[in-house]
Amino acid sequence: MDTQTLYKRLAQHYLHAIKSGALGAGDRMPSVRKLMALHEVSLSTALQLCRHLETQGWLEARPRSGYFVRHPKRVQLVPVAEPASGTPIDPAQYVGIHERVSAIIAQGQRPVKVNLARATGAPDLYPETELRNLAIRILRNKPNLLTKAIAPGGNKELKNALAKRALDYGISAAPDEVIVTYGCIEALNLALRAVAQAGDVIAVESPTFYGLLQVLESLGMKALEIPTSPHTGISIEALELAMQTYDNIKAVVVVPHLQNPLGSIMPDAHKQRLVALCEQQHLPLIEDDSYGALVNDDLPPTAAKHWDTTGNVIYCASLHKILAPGLRVGWMLAGRWHARINMLKYAQTRYNEELSQLVVAEFLQSSAYDRHLRRLRATLSLQRERTAEAIAAYFPPGTRLSVPNGGVSIWVEMPNQLSSKEVFEAALEQGILVSPGLLYSNSNRFNHFLRLNCGMHFTTELDDALRSLGNIIQSLVQQQRSAAA
Amino acid sequence: MDTQTLYKRLAQHYLHAIKSGALGAGDRMPSVRKLMALHEVSLSTALQLCRHLETQGWLEARPRSGYFVRHPKRVQLVPVAEPASGTPIDPAQYVGIHERVSAIIAQGQRPVKVNLARATGAPDLYPETELRNLAIRILRNKPNLLTKAIAPGGNKELKNALAKRALDYGISAAPDEVIVTYGCIEALNLALRAVAQAGDVIAVESPTFYGLLQVLESLGMKALEIPTSPHTGISIEALELAMQTYDNIKAVVVVPHLQNPLGSIMPDAHKQRLVALCEQQHLPLIEDDSYGALVNDDLPPTAAKHWDTTGNVIYCASLHKILAPGLRVGWMLAGRWHARINMLKYAQTRYNEELSQLVVAEFLQSSAYDRHLRRLRATLSLQRERTAEAIAAYFPPGTRLSVPNGGVSIWVEMPNQLSSKEVFEAALEQGILVSPGLLYSNSNRFNHFLRLNCGMHFTTELDDALRSLGNIIQSLVQQQRSAAA
Structure with missing residues (x-):
């Protein structure tokens, strides 16, 4: 076993001890000398072990005393308040x-x-070396990648990879339904342009990320801000009330998982209700799932799109926040607006460049992607x-x-x-x-x-x-x- | 001198002879044997020389007779007709x-x-090896190129390089005025969105490329097709008449150099008149110069933007047709709409990915770019x-x-x-x-x-x-x- 693997295995051992409480907060770690004797390892390995647990936040070094299990400060967090119920909604x-x-x-x-x-x-935190090596390999192996005009239809490999990954979120889609965009922001632009026009009202979460507000401003659309819980996301009651009050709402935009900025995650029952409500009101639902893969659960969250049976949900996502912040690879499933959004995308920026798509496609197809997300x-x-x-x-x-x-x-x-x-x-x-x-x-x-x-x-x-x-x-x-x- | 250089030098020699008329159309090239003796070169060099001139179209091989100077067919081309003057313009x-x-x-x-x-x-026809090697070198040398979020403002190197190259077209612009886009098509979208909205009328050349018509359709704008000469471009008289007839024109879009599909090139005097007319009528002029660098003259053509003294011309271009068809690197100088277009670009697709920009920037800064264009x-x-x-x-x-x-x-x-x-x-x-x-x-x-x-x-x-x-x-x-x- 090489040193690399050895110190990590030992780290696992002590991490287990800490998590199980065998080593409590404030307890002293065995000294470096003791670690060397106990596990018959070199000084360097013992030090690597302690430093590793330190950078991971489990230990802290105290001058001249050695390493101690870090004491979580256990300060009381007062959660951000829920929006007061019955608050009147600002006009759009x-x-x-x-x-x-x-x-x-x-x-x-x-x-x-x-x-x-x-x-x-x-x-x-992102797999730099792997992505870079992939990019170099693709550049070497694909002739004319930079000098051949991009073939119509977009990159098939990436569409296949994304359609397969969408299954993890409960979405079953054919590769041809995938439209690759320049980031999730282009997907949101296209979705909004497909279903609404200047002057129309769009229901959004409140607070919501300024990127979406800028898109609405640039398209001349009005925002109707719906109270949103820091825990369970958009208030469906408030949204329903808004729909009864305003007859000119043209779409609803939500970020169901790790809403930006709240961090809220909609319970499945809420997502299901929301999909049904939008369907019933003939209002397209635009789902921005840029952060879904970062939800810290064993199972990935189920997209609202999962409950969509009529193509009324436009699903938008991106690899930007979860795999490669330097790449602008977003994508969408446009439901019954597929043909129109395909046209808008072509007229707006044509098909994306190949290289980034191929890099992402290959990475998504490998088990390295799952390992990366877990880490x-x-x-x-x-x-x-x-x-x-x-x-x-x-x-x-x-x-x-x-x-x-x-x-x-x-x-x-x-x-x-x-x-x-x-x-x-x-x-x-x-x-x-x-x-x-x-x-x-x-x-x-x-x-x-x-x-x-x-x-x-x-x-x-x-x-x-x-x-x-x-x-x-x-x-x-x-x-x-x-x-x- | 290596073989590579030798046959090319000899090719230059014979090309000169052909162009000067010393070797006339239909004349026989010296035989391979004779070439070997005359220039003291190997069989392989003599053959390379002939084949090189053949693929370049100067020689043709006749079975069992050797190489002959190709006979231009000198068929009479009947040029495409000028648009009939006085033809009424279709309503927008x-x-x-x-x-x-x-x-x-x-x-x-x-x-x-x-x-x-x-x-x-x-x-x-594009410098594949150089571009690919550049891309690989940049990937190797720039840490976190794919994993670091793109810094706001866009890539400075490319803006510098483009501003410098714009001087060749008679445009003096500060690097900060350059807005990098995904191809010229995104630039046209942004330009049109900045100056007009759904329902507005845009004057375009007739015929014009379908990409522009699709953009107008996707933005819900109306096209007013202005007769355009296959030789001198848009009819300024017809445009002037249209401006007098319609009071709801919001912008004029032209491709002054190698108009697509006509191939027409506007004389400088026309460009100057057009800029003045649009200025006087308070109509923004959108100039699409995607093909300017392909005009087959010793001096690059002067952009209409050159005569713009008030910021009324929005200049759009791209490296897509002239340097790297596999890359979607477009750019624009938005004149007095700079702030608005900057905002629209940010809201639409954010700043472009870094790698393509760095590749193009480095290439533009080198003399390889001029050599490439000449070739x-x-x-x-x-x-x-x-x-x-x-x-x-x-x-x-x-x-x-x-x-x-x-x-x-x-x-x-x-x-x-x-x-x-x-x-x-x-x-x-x-x-x-x-x-x-x-x-x-x-x-x-x-x-x-x-x-x-x-x-x-x-x-x-x-x-x-x-x-x-x-x-x-x-x-x-x-x-x-x-x-x-």
């Missing part, structure tokens, strides 16, 4: 989000020390916990947050209706980029929220950044109190 | 081209022997001539065509108002794919035209295909006459 309105978003993006373009605004994991989910799970603990420890009282069961973001409610724009600006001064809540609604309802990334390795630098952010919020709260006094 | 209408186009594309998806429908050159233009020039000669020789009397001064297509008018759909179907039966004229207008005005590719090597197979096509047209003409009799 044209979206005017772009100016905010581009101002924030422009400000955030300066170099920062810690970027908590992104919605992907650290690059090394990614496990790492993210730990990072979410540590980030949440740090926030709970450093942010002032009154802060509320939930740790979602998957994904790369945490949605944090700040006390005292603090303005996320002020926090954004003060944090940026210190080289910390956050994503302010005011980007997640056409209203100002979520201005006192932040979406914080938890897809990066929990380093001292990150810990420091979260502490600084906590101090910034604390001092803004105090300023506010002094001003009010 | 919603475009209904997609069904035709997709039916034609679907039919053409079966395997064919000779594809005369495409609008690019043969893959080996491409020279090869295409010969292929156009040979294709035109074959058409003139094989197609029935009454056929009209012009050989454009650049590009990959020839626009052919068939006699007797023959239906291009019938020709398309009969040719497909014989494994020959052509692009029927009915795709190039919302009307049926160009139904008796074909657009034929001349970007492939002139092989026996191609010669045979053109002969078969001539026979098909001939027999359809005869059928028509018999039916009429």
